[in-house]
Amino acid sequence: MLKRLTLRDFAVVPQSELEFGPGMTVISGETGAGKSLLVDALGFLSGLRADAGMVRHGAQRAELHAEFDPSAVPAALEWLREQEFDDGGACTLRRTLRADGGSRAWINGRPATLAQLAQLAGLLVEIHGQHEHQALLEKSSQLALLDAFGRHEPQLAAVRETAADWTTLLRERDALSRTGDVSERIDWLTHQLAELEREDLRPEAIDALVAGHRRQAHAAGLIAACDEALNGLAGDDGPSLVRRLQQLRGGLSRELAHEPRLGEVDAMLDSAAIQLDEASLLLQRVREELEIDPAQFEALDATLARLHELSRKHRVAPAELAACQAGFAAELEALRDAGTRLAGLQGEIDASAARWRKAADALGQARADAAARLSAATTALIAELGMGGGVFEVALEPVDAGRPDPQGGERAEFLVSANAGQPPRPLRRVASGGELSRVSLAIEVAALGSDTVPTMVFDEVDSGIGGAVAEIVGQKLRALGARCQVLCVTHLPQVAAQGHAHYLVSKADRDGQTRSAVRPLDAKERQEELARMLGGVEVSKEARAAAKRLLASTVD
Known part of the structure; x- marks a missing residue:
């Protein structure tokens, strides 16, 4: 599973280090705060083509670093041995994106190609974006999903x-x-x-x-x-x-x-x-x-x-x-x-x-x-x-x-x-x-339960739903978190309340530049964030009470 993710000069994030545990971790924040930057970072660490636009303005390069625990993934350990990247059970992925458009990658401190980065990351993490259900419309993808499921x-x-x-x-x-x-x-x-x-x-x-x-x-x-x-x-x-x-x-x-x-x-x-x-x-x-x-x-x-x-x-x-x-x-x-x-x-x-x-x-x-x-x-x-x-x-x-x-x-x-x-x-x-989004999410939840990849990342796949349905989606994602590590970027309080841990992404203007920061929330801060997600800019007593009820209703 993913243990630690470090970002430096990535988009509007000067520097941030996040630690993750098992279960379901939710990431929330106001619109435009940069919630999906964490998903983007994992995408680049999974071999996506370099994008110079993701280097923070004024910096020469962005640095991304992820530390995984591969002990429960024999295929990843075997891959590391075959490719001579093994290092006593450790598994770290590092990549730099330069402002001139170039990039470099390392696995366990040794230079690696993007193809090697993608192969290893494919065994460790699977990313589901909010528009990923479009891939399910292709017959070739449907057959591949059925074969993976079976x-x-x-x-x-x-x-x-x-x-x-x-x-x-x-x-x-x-x-x-x-x-x-x-x-x-x-x-x-x-x-x-x-x-x-x-x-x-x-x-x-x-x-x-x-x-x-x-x-x-x-x-x-x-x-x-x-x-x-x-x-x-x-x-x-x-x-x-x-x-x-x-x-x-x-x-x-x-x-x-x-x-x-x-x-x-x-x-x-x-x-x-x-x-x-x-x-x-x-x-x-x-x-x-x-x-x-x-x-x-x-x-x-x-x-x-x-x-x-x-x-x-x-x-x-x-x-x-x-x-x-x-x-x-x-x-x-x-x-x-x-x-x-x-x-x-x-x-x-x-x-x-x-x-x-x-x-x-x-x-x-x-x-x-x-x-x-x-x-x-x-x-x-x-x-x-x-x-x-x-x-x-x-x-x-x-x-x-x-x-x-x-x-x-x-x-x-x-x-x-x-x-x-x-x-x-x-x-x-x-x-x-909305129907397509819900059907696609249902397919993903049904099919991914048997997936061997230890870390699942969902980037606002709950878009277009709300109310009681959103709460059920959150429950399904939490149940999936009992079988693998789940990271979920969401704007729905019903989904966020189901997380075992909660990170908040916020942005602020400093010295004429927009900067985003990511920090974990304690129980009180988490309740306040859910109230904001429920009530908008003005957080009322009713919103705080509703947030408290959402948290109290969360069960495994």
Whole structure:
């Protein structure tokens, strides 16, 4: 639930900090005092687009900070862990709105995107504005509300998954059907593969080919270099490095007794002699393998030329010809199997459609059960809200089942009859704003009772009602407050009297600027505020007595 909300330089609020507890908290004040600013602040903390007009005049930025207790919301705790925002069970949302139109957001002190802010806030708080009932006029919203009420997400996920599978198979079939006669493509691929398969395209084979070609191309120079090196190392013609090294070691050994360090030099020269011997042996092997072979060079040159020709033809490097060959082979196999695959696809499509039908039927049955429960609950509520004899129905209308629909096999239509004896009509055709407001509130109260969101915010959803109906609305909101935290901005004393706590928003002109302040009311102040709401500017004894009676009649 929401524990604390802090505002700074937000609209006409210089600074304010509010603490909230469980149950129902009401917020009241004179018209224009800024009662809905608290709701606006929560909206921005829930990811609404930044509005530079909400920055207090003369300030550079507005700062909003909300602290929640997520302990009763496992989904929020899991989200914090998955997104790496978890901080020992804490949950704070912070956002700044700059006067230049920019904004920044943080979750538990770490920078966050507006999308992340909206995702987390959606698990913690749900805001219902005084014009929100307009959304209920859309059929898509009505179906979504019914599914939320019935907790149909598992069934709906199954319907979406099977519909997606069907669509994927249908696209594959259409793609295969569009290919038409592929015999020419098969012939071309067969020819290309035959050319490629005649060559050894393994990378190591190509490297060996290039090295052999280079060796044959420079065979004469390599032979001369090897002969010269061998003669210089240990040849019989003239002085050699090996004999010269032996002479040097002999001369030093005669003086070894006079200078012990010469022993270290002799050891080094001995190692050098061993290295020279090994070099001579390796050089001899290389020389023995070298041979000027024009026929071999011609064969290597022809093979390398074919590889370069294939590389130019397929526009790839020689080392990539093997991958090109594999691609051609895969495409050829797919084309050869296209007819078989096309014939089998229809059976898979039919089976997929059958799976969707089964999932859609299960969802449809769940929706029918939920529709009956929501209809009964809302009908009972609208009767209590001054529409005796009124009826609310959730009608399920089948849609064309020609193809699997990810939303299921039906759509929902909310119907209402405001008076006994009148046939129910679509909610969107209810002419009276007051009736629409009451029906919408009844739907919200009936549906939200099972919502997992811990904090519900109502911004003057009681607009257009009064008297005994207003008192019943207050009672329903108070009852909802027993199951979750309820924040309610209201202008009705009958609703305000039902709150477990009461905040007053007031405004005053100071230094030529309008400023709003928010403060909690004690029992005496609360009675005075209710009297003002009842009696207007001049608060009479009768208004105070009526306010006292309202408070006294509040029961859980």
